[in-house]
Structures are given as structure tokens and as C-alpha cells.
Amino acid sequence: MTNTTLDTSLAVVILAAGQGTRMRSALPKVLHRIGGRPLVGHVLDTARDLAPGHVLVVVRHERDQVAEAVTGVSDEVVVVDQDEIPGTGRAVEVALAAVPDFDGDVLVLSGDVPLLDADTLAALVRDHRASRAAVTLLSAVLPDATGYGRVIRGADGTVERIVEQKDATDAEAAVTEINAGVYVFQAAALREHLADVGTANAQGEKYLTDVIGLARRAERTVTASVVSDVTLTLGVNDRAQLAEAGRLLNARTVRRWQLEGATIQDPATTWIDVTATLAPDVTVLPNTHILRATAVAAGATIGPDTTLEDCEVGENAVVRRADATLAVIGAGATVGPFAYLRPGTKLAAGGKIGTFVETKNSTIGEGSKVPHLSYIGDTTIGRGVNLGAGAITANYDDIAKHRTEIGDEVHSGSHNVFVAPVRIGDGAKTGAGAVIRKDVPAGALALSVAPQRNVEGWVENHRPGTAAADAAARARSAQEQGDGSQEAHG
Template structure:
């Protein structure tokens, strides 16, 4: 089998992004754009992937880790000069090398595969991924001869008026015979309008050597779009969002309003889930069948169980079981575990706590650093007072307990199984199982006192 390599160009700073963050690290639907490139190219490359870095090399390497090898382009002198930096790793190796740009996050795995297959089937020494652009301004043009064969690529700034009328453009992605690529790179120069060493000059060199040069035309121009500024970043995000949503819908997910639903790549959603408008689903989230998310909910790195409803709420880094009802307007903070058939109601916040099966925290409560058993009822306005200004402590509420409204449970404290805490109580000591605990000030009525106060105010 032919060895296949890849060179990913990721050395540019991306000044038009006007950002401290390197261009290739800007996220598109939850992942750095260069990660999208790697995700799509890795399945079709069976050998080395080399990433060329420059500005912020350490940041790129830290983000990408051990997914590929790295070389550094100390000076950004053009795409040809960038590829030369990979010579130490790839020189003299037999096989096909794909050169891709780190700022083209939309090219699909299938397109890379078809490009390589076309290249190897024909026995070409160079193959250009091309597309027909509605407006080719700024792109390198593919110049063909009378027989339709690729002659050369001319950059926009170097093109004649007639050449600028050509709509077939170079996307910046290529296949090469690896050995011939690095041999031809030694012959390129920077005598052009940009004063750079163009990778595209390799095409003309190989043509002069009578080598086979061809092009594979992708029918989807949008797929080849690069990202150079924030407008293009938003456009790429919109295209990828539509692609992700369509894939989920074809797999049996109902998305009521795809244009207003944001699902990052990597999210797993099972069949018969309903996603209501305005929902944002991020990270390593898994949503099980027949759940309903939204409207206007944000889910980040959560597992959502079967037939669970999350309405107008935020959940992050947590587990939510089956047939649970969350919201509206609940906040599930990190390290929460909501067991099956529990209910977390409106304006309830849960943090680093377990809520047992069939337990209810229905209104206006804060449950933090707590272990709540099964079949527990937590009344409106209840607070687990977990923080003393320096340390946080655990509240334990055992099975079948009933917590009355506006109770303060001062941790560390345990509310025993089957016990009742009276409304308005501030609990500072453990409550035994099956006990009734009342901890509130004695009520005193001063009859007639309010009337005297009101009379004094009128006077």
C-alpha cells in the first residue's frame, strides 16, 4: 500500500484576526480550526503528519499534543518555504504527501480521500484541489492548456486581466509525489509580487520536467473556504453548524429550529431526542434517546439520560439521569449527579452534589456540597450552608427526609432517614432518623404595638 503523509501549514500569525490568539487556534464550533483539519486528514493518512508552526509554536504544540510531529518556520517566507521545513522528516520517503492549510477547517475527510485516490489512480506527481469560485478575487487561478490539462497556477497579484477572468481557483491543498516535491522545492524562487517562495511554483517546475500534473475539482466551493478574519470565522462556523445539525437530524434527532441551535462537533445525541430553539450543546456531551433539551438551554460536558427534560436551564460537567426534569431556570454546576426521576425546579442551583432517585428540589433553593438520598423533598428556599469563609463542608440528607421551606442546613450536618425539618428552621446539629426538628425563634405578638407606631408616624 502506498505510504501517505501530510504537511499541515500552521505557521502564520493571522494579523487580520486582530487577536492575541493565533489564527489556527481560534475555535470553530468548539474546536480549534487546525484540530478540524487534523480530524479530517488523519483517517486518510497512514503515515507521518508534520505540522509547520511559527508564531506561537509552543501554544500550537500544547494544544495539539502528540497527534503529529512539529517543525518550526522561523521566518514566514511563503508556503514553499514552509513546506521545506518538513524536509528533515519526510525527505527521500516513498509515497504521497498531502499539503493542507491549518486555516481550512471545512474540508471533509471524503474530499481528502477522493483527492488522494484521483492522484494515485492517474499516477500524477502533483494534484491540486480546485473549485469554481463565484468571485475568484484574491485566489490563485488554475491555468489550463487547450487540452484542458493544468499548465500552472498564477497568483492573483501576478495574473493578467485575462487570467483573472478564470473562475477555477487553487484551494491551497495539494497532493505530491513526496520525493519529487522536495526535489522541486529546491528550484523555486521569490521573484514575484509578494517576494515569497510559493509552493505553487512546484507545479510549473514539474510541468517543465514533463511530469503528470492534474487537478481534482470539488463541487462544493464553501468546503474549501479559508479563515483569515472574524467575518470568515463566523461564516465557517455557520457552515459547520449547518453540517453538524443536518447530520444529527438524518440520524433521528428532531431539531426544531436548526438556524438557532448550536451543537459542537463531538456531541453525541441518540435517536428521538428533541432539541428546542436557542439551545447550545457543547463539549463531551451525551444525550440519550427521547430526551428534550430547551428551549434556551446550555449543556456543557454532561450526560443526559433517557426521557429527561432540560428546560431554560444551564448544566455543566455533570451527570443527569433518566426521566429527570430540570428547570425552568435551573443551574446545574460542575460535579452534580442527578439520579433517575429526580426533579430540579425553577431557580434552583445544584453544585458538587448528588440528588437521589425521585427526590425533588422544586423551587428557589441552593444545594451545594451535599448528598441527598432518594425520595427526599426539599422545600422552597432551602439552603445548604456549605462555606464558612475558609472551608466547605458536606450536608447529608438521608432517604425519605422532608425539608420544610426556608430551612438553613449548616454544614457539616446530617438529616436522618425519614426525618422532618420544620419550615423556617436553621439546623446546626444532626437530626436523628424519623425525628421532627424545629429550630426557629419563639414567636411573640405585641398586641396593639403596631397601631401605636402608626399613630406616632402620622403625628
């Protein structure tokens, strides 16, 4: 869902100030990644789909790093600094201070709850407005609610308060309805009650959840909407939960592309970032990762055992058992198996990068082939070229990189080394084993031939006592005996 109409009566506050100590990481928790984006990036994307009038992100731990990340996702975000007073209540309080004249509804989200979708949140906002509630919270029912705040309801089923795990009695801890950490508040009521929230609790923090009880005591309406899919509310507090959230997000992403017309043979071993795109009739084979901004055109086959990162793959191309980053693969081209395409590789339509070939910062022209066992770096290759096995463009002279230029319809022999800078003219050919240090004119045959020299007896003289020397001696002796026998019968 993407709302194209700006809802000026809605402000979204995203809480991203926590340290996340259970992650055991120098990286702030909300910047750990799943599906190609940091956790807080997923929350920001969902918030933007609601088209709110304001988006505010509250930061504190590793403030500059988090602020840079969120503004990189969305430059209209307002970054708000939490002060030394701890707690989610204080975080929302400082966010409200950044929009002092706002008098609509405030949707509060957590930067470590990445799976919530815009449809669920839009429905929550609609329910809140329809009931004219002061507070509407999102809840879920879990078989094991350990670690979550509990939703405590009155005898009539209305929400009375939220109790955090560390403050819960045994009876309260037995409740299985949990607070998902997602709320919609009327701004005026939120401002009023936050001013009365204290820090007299086990954590010594200003809890946002205390607003629930204060609103009830003021006889304001508090409602809760129970989400049907509890996985949407899962938060990330440690690496195990990070992996689980990543798995759930990936399953959702894979299914979406399947429904859009892609064949994904083994969803369990296929990973697709939310930023990647697949056209209809794409086939993805097992153990394949399609990452970041990779775009795969119709009819292409990717995999098995392939990783594409920030790549562009043309129609009907085939990429198997390959690793490619920042590469362009043209329509009908083939890559692999066991190819490594480094940044700057551009393979034109109908071209081939074959087995055990590495390419970097090179353009390979239409219909041209680098079939096997080659390194092509800083090279421009024309149309209809075929490079023999073991081709190397020696691009580095220990000081600087240089380019190799290979014209159209060039065919090279096996085991050629092209020492850059060098140009091979259109239609030229090179002999097997050639080391090409000078430009080759169009239509010429380039050879670098040295006469073969055999030094008789070298192994026996220089490696006496070795198995090789013994084998050579036996062979020589057998040959001499054979020659003598032929002479005796002559």
C-alpha cells in the first residue's frame, strides 16, 4: 500500500534511541540489516507509505550514525535528540516538542519492529479515529509472552493499563495478550498525560505505557486492536531474533515475487532483498541470493548457487553458479558456471563469461565470448570476439592501471597475455602462448615464438637421487637398449 494523499493530521514518531545491549554489537541495533535495509529503514518505508504530515525519529545512542542512516533513507525525516531522561515516554515527549502546533493523531512506532506493514497501520489509525479514542494500541496474543509488556483489561474487556515484564505480578505475567509497542494517540491527550508520567518503576524510566493508565483514570477511551498475524509485531532484541525477522521478511518477499509471476524453485534457500526487482517469467534456482538494487528482466534464469548484488540482468540471460557485484549482463547473455564479475563489468547482449573467468571494470561487446580460465580487467572488447582459454589482460604495472582494447571479430589463441596499455585491431588474431606487448594492426597475426630448447640429462645431473631422476634414467636405459637391439638386427 502507498498513500499518495498527504495526511496532515497524522504524525509518525519512530523510537530509535536505544542501545540494544543484547545484540552484543558496536553497531546500533536499529542499523542491523535484514532484507537489504537496516531495521529502522523498513520502519521508515512503512511510515512513508502512510503519507503522514510529519515523520520524526528519536535518536540518542550513536546519535550521528543513526541520524545519517535515517536521513539517507528519507531526507524529509526530522531527527530529534533524546536527552538524559531515559524511557520511551521521554522519547515521545521530545518528539512532540519538535512539532508544538500539531494537534492531530500521533502514531508511535519502534525502530526495531521491522515487519509491520502499511495496511495494518492504516487500519489501526482508521479504528482509532472511528472510536474517537484517546489512545489505541496494537496488541497480539502469544503462547509465550515472556519479555513483553502485558495488556491488562478490566472485567468489561476494556484496556486498563500496560504492565512491563519486570513490574508484573505473577497473575499479570500469566496474561498472554502483549503490547506490540505500536500506538495511536490524540496529540492533546498525549501531551497532557506525558507531563504526569514519572520514573518510579523497576527500570527508573519514563514509560510511554503509563499514559494508558493515566488516560483511563481521566475517563478517556482506550482501545486495543489485536493483530491477526503476530509475526508482524515481532521485535528484534538479539541476533537470534534478527535472523528470525530476516527469515520471515524473506519468505514474504519471495512469495510476493512468486505471485508477480516469477518461478522460485526453492524458497527456503532463495534470498531476495526488498530493494531487488524481478520481472515475470524469471526463474530462480536454489541457493541464490538476489541482493540490494539488482533488477532481473523477463525470462532470465538465475542460479543455482548464485549471488547478484546491485546487478542488472537482461531478458533471457542465464547466470549460474556465479558471483557478481555492480555488473550489467545483457539480454541473452550467459555467465558461469564459477564466474566472478566484479564492479564495472558490462556484458553485452549474447555475450558469454564462462567457467573460472574473473572480470573487472571491463566492457565485453555483443556476441563476444570469454569462455574459460581467464582474467579480464580494465578492458574494452568489441563485437564477435572469442578469447582462448587462459587469456589474461595484465592491467597493472605496479604503479598504475592501464587499459586493453580489443577490436571487433578478434580471435586469440590459448594462454595469451595482453600487457596493457595495448590495442588489438579489428579482425586480428594471436597465436597460442603469445605475450602481446605491442599494438596489433587490424587483420594481423601476432606471434611471440621462441625456439624450443631441450637440455639433455638436466634432471639426472641437477636432481640426482630423486624419483624423477630415477624415472629418467630408466627411460634412457630402455631407449638405449631398444636402439642397441635394433642395430643388432640390422
